[in-house]
Amino acid sequence: MAEAKPEKLLVDGRRLDGRRPDELRPLRIKAGILKRADGSAYIELGKNKILAAVYGPKEMHPRHLQQADVAVLRCRYNMAPFSVEERKRPGPDRRSMEISKVIREALEPVLFLHLYPRAVIDVFIEILQADAGTRTAGITAASVALADAGVPMRDLVAGISVGKVDGTVVLDLMKEEDQWGEADMPVAVMPRRKCITLLQMDGNFTPQEFRQALDLAFKGVEQIYEAQKEALKEKYLPSLEEGR
């Protein structure tokens, strides 16, 4: 299924799908779509289709995993076998274990874990269809799911990837750009406080490009934050209005 690399990823300032360098792909977020989970969210970003669910805070079992003074946050990022071109064998691999860790560390800063000693909060992120940027889109969905579950938060977390293609710094890499581009930098941000809670990078950035990339990331995060708030409003406003 390996496709050939296109000659250029950027033609006349337009990307393969017609976007400008600083443009997000089409974004859609929906809160609260699962019945059993305490909180849930669904996100589509370009061709990414991702489901996030939250259980807890609830008592941690088995007990020896409890922390006496704080709740434990557990995250599991997982790809469906059918989410990528070549079927992925079910179960965790090294990539998904690392991603689960950085996602957890991206969400921890906004949670008041000290409010729930001995408890656990579980965050599950399922990639149903993958098109680059799944970890950051997963964070975006997970923080909506946490809010939907009623878990108190300092701020939301919004994630986006920035990168470099054909020498230009661009926002929100799609699959082809991720595959053939020169750099990829996933970023997660607390949108109100402007704090960076996830930062990874591979490829080649000059210091100047690094700064540009951060600028773009902050710009993208603002739009994502709006979509997050919209999704929560969409779910809760009707019931709030009913309540009047």
Add this chain to the structure above:
Amino acid sequence: MAEAKPEKLLVDGRRLDGRRPDELRPLRIKAGILKRADGSAYIELGKNKILAAVYGPKEMHPRHLQQADVAVLRCRYNMAPFSVEERKRPGPDRRSMEISKVIREALEPVLFLHLYPRAVIDVFIEILQADAGTRTAGITAASVALADAGVPMRDLVAGISVGKVDGTVVLDLMKEEDQWGEADMPVAVMPRRKCITLLQMDGNFTPQEFRQALDLAFKGVEQIYEAQKEALKEKYLPSLEEGR
């Protein structure tokens, strides 16, 4: 080792081994043949050679697996590496995990698990030589082993497979019939109460054939039940008579 399919599985109303459609293979059951186990039984049905052993009721460890109001029944169906034509890799596979589950659910209805809160009863079934119908023969042996262990029971459980070969519903499929036949339906029954505790099927049955198959199964189970009682008598009668 794959053998060619014979032209016919049924010639003049006789099967490959000379049996009529409603005939069992030669059956032999022996109770109490292991020293360490609390109860045990050995069964030969055709070329099947199967050993079953029971440990318990005993305290469940680790404790967090205990059930406060009931004993836990655990079953493990396992095939010896040398029990089949091509050596089987040791350890559980998906097939044996499913079979272990349906065997457990076939035995549970006859046990008084509420008598032993926090306890566990372990049933181990080892297939030493396999010739089709191992799960049902395993149930037959396991229920004798449970009786041998002195576990109180509402009834025994007797298992047998029925199927369809060359369009005819037949009792107790042998390996060739299982491989090339048109349907296989393992059944387990509480012989005195006529209750069905295991029922699986794959292949193709008309509703009428399904009914016929059930009739045959009940007929086969009666003979198996006699052999089960005989085996228990054989072990316990001598000591009972000594006791006089």
Add this chain to the structure above:
Amino acid sequence: MAEAKPEKLLVDGRRLDGRRPDELRPLRIKAGILKRADGSAYIELGKNKILAAVYGPKEMHPRHLQQADVAVLRCRYNMAPFSVEERKRPGPDRRSMEISKVIREALEPVLFLHLYPRAVIDVFIEILQADAGTRTAGITAASVALADAGVPMRDLVAGISVGKVDGTVVLDLMKEEDQWGEADMPVAVMPRRKCITLLQMDGNFTPQEFRQALDLAFKGVEQIYEAQKEALKEKYLPSLEEGR
């Protein structure tokens, strides 16, 4: 990387590396070379490079593994992926699991495990470079590491391998002798009490050769014991002398 077997392993009473049959390879032991471990030692014997570390006695977790009246000794013998010609896959295999067991049983006789009920002592042996005789050199290092950790001991344990090459019983097999020789017998001994705490053998020994091999082993162990004591002196004498 398979090399051809040399025509002879013993020429004019000299071995491939010039040693006589009853000679050890160059030996160097150093105690206390790791900061975090409670005790540690490093050994070079020929081309073997081995690190041993000890943690404990400390409380055993999880608790259900505690023994009410005695400390548990755990040993883990492990080969680095780069320690052998062909890269070894990380993680335990059947060989290392067996070796870990016999090493534990070689060390247990010198420890006062009854002094530390509910505790655990962990011994880790890492083979950084392998050249035959790793299990016995590992025991030699481990017992120095135990002493370095301050664990009370009845005696040290010194290990060495003896074997047979070209019909002659020889001390301390090197890799080529292990590979092409006719017998290999790892031995571990409490040097002061002359008790044998590890004995394995494979190959072919006449009863007479077996006796000769034991003689050689006891002879080799004496030299190893001296090197062990030297290593401990080297580490502790300076501080003892300071203390005067």
Add this chain to the structure above:
Amino acid sequence: MKELIASVKKEYLVDLAMQGKRVDGRALDQYREVSIERGVIGTAQGSALVKLGNTQVMVGVKLEKGEPFPDTPTSGILVVNAELLPLASPTFEPGPPNENAIELARVVDRTIRESQMIDLEKLCIKEGEEVWAVFIDIYVLDHDGNLIDASVLASVAALYDVKPPAVEGWTLPEFPLRAKPVAVTVVKLNGVMMVDAGLEEENTADVRLTISTLENGNICAMQKGGSGFFQREELEKAYELARKCGEELRKKL
């Protein structure tokens, strides 16, 4: 797959059942609202999202070239895998498939395989060397009861959603399908039989029987589950429910 539910709730469900009623007002032989959405996953060759009430099951079908099994050198390969995702229920835990996930996958596998709905012989590329492998991945997203029926529905719908020209190396005119098996699971509450149990009904029942049928009413797979038992005549009744409800469900495929 059992969850603890309050005994007072159980008693209420049993009482209702004895009167032929159910907690959500359905008839004993009535399914919850059935929704089948096809083509939901672009990276799969075929896909479907099935909802039975709040239960949601997604299935993706992937086609890949592979080696045939030595004993069936001219036959394609069918692999069915089920994941009880931890996001679907507080009782599902991460890790390799447990016995419930394995049973679910194997009952779906038997239903598909024994119905012969896929003409596996047509999926041979080169005898003994290369065949098409059909991977059916069942992804349980929200567990509100009756996963088997939902999984069979989603698997069959996803298979019928396969558009073969999209697969590299594909030469057949179409994906070779020839039947529409449907599974109907009947549970028993204190002797009362009902179909499409919701989660609480499922947890109150002590036994279930799944019967997979074909267009002509023939049975291609069965599976009893749970620690209870059936009387002979209850099996007849279960078959009637399976035939009748199966026909209804098949119309939606």
Add this chain to the structure above:
Amino acid sequence: MKELIASVKKEYLVDLAMQGKRVDGRALDQYREVSIERGVIGTAQGSALVKLGNTQVMVGVKLEKGEPFPDTPTSGILVVNAELLPLASPTFEPGPPNENAIELARVVDRTIRESQMIDLEKLCIKEGEEVWAVFIDIYVLDHDGNLIDASVLASVAALYDVKPPAVEGWTLPEFPLRAKPVAVTVVKLNGVMMVDAGLEEENTADVRLTISTLENGNICAMQKGGSGFFQREELEKAYELARKCGEELRKKL
């Protein structure tokens, strides 16, 4: 493999041993009743069921074609696997082989391999490409002590039970065997050495030594086990027991 036994029982066994006696009346150098049944499993190429008193070990031998190891391109393959089945003892648990099962398999492996009883060079079919693999599966059915000796006996008996013409593709006139190694395990109770320990003796002893010998009295494998130790002169004594009892056992093969 240690089980807890009451300390009063242990003291009794030790007292008996000090007087040269054993709980079941045997002499210190005497085996329990030895029974060897061959050809018990039709699906195996060779098989045997060995009983040492109440200890029961079954071994099945399977022959299959396989690839040789790169460093021994002209040599057949020997694989020994041991399963301490949970039905054989309350202390055996389901799961992959633990260190006791692995040690058992490896001691049997070394005994068979180092005795050179199988002429592995004859099991080469095509150099570097195809050889016969010999799988020895040890199945412990009832554990009443001394599993090593029983397993070696059953393995050697099962190998001699192999009837090669029954194997597809086999061309040699016979299965190439040329020795009968026998393992004798000696345990030490408070300094007293005895063979064929029953379970309680085994659990009372703090150390054991297995010595595998050949027809000519040569040693082909040894293994010390347990947390105790041996004096030099005890090894001499152990060898004498192994030679003498080994000869007796070999007669039954």
Add this chain to the structure above:
Amino acid sequence: MKELIASVKKEYLVDLAMQGKRVDGRALDQYREVSIERGVIGTAQGSALVKLGNTQVMVGVKLEKGEPFPDTPTSGILVVNAELLPLASPTFEPGPPNENAIELARVVDRTIRESQMIDLEKLCIKEGEEVWAVFIDIYVLDHDGNLIDASVLASVAALYDVKPPAVEGWTLPEFPLRAKPVAVTVVKLNGVMMVDAGLEEENTADVRLTISTLENGNICAMQKGGSGFFQREELEKAYELARKCGEELRKKL
């Protein structure tokens, strides 16, 4: 990788940091003593032992022939594996790599891979069939903080230690290397940024950022770790530290 340390100790470290001081007298931008020993393992094609103060990391590089990945048929293979050996810390446990070991290996992998220091295209032997695989095994021997920087240093040093003629089948004039990436990890204690955290500093800090740079100051890999966060301007500062300290470290390679 967090260990519990007494809160009074934490407070002391934070107080020091606020005054621009550290517990061992170093400056905030100062590494502990760096020692790099090459060629320590004869069975590896390249090896190095790196010490950062008491932290010790050994790396062995092995070259083996292997099959290329289908999507990069002309490219050699790079495999990085890290073992947090239980002898290196009371908090490391035996078993398969946990998330900390995997993260460590993957950050080293990205640094090596994205710097393009190994010319993988030159490691192709036969397109689509055979290429050289480069195995980098990171062996953490003593954990006193800052394992990432030590592991990158040891890996790069070990790669430069590779003497290709020693490898069977090798035909290139040399092992094709072309860059020296260096990782610098910055931790933040109550807003104060410092490099090369010792264990206690590491356990007191709530966040770290690793920046791997090339000779020209470009960045080839980054990784944030820990449950804290960074402000935008702190990233600028971290980059400056990475560039400056990276240059110093590179001189030792």
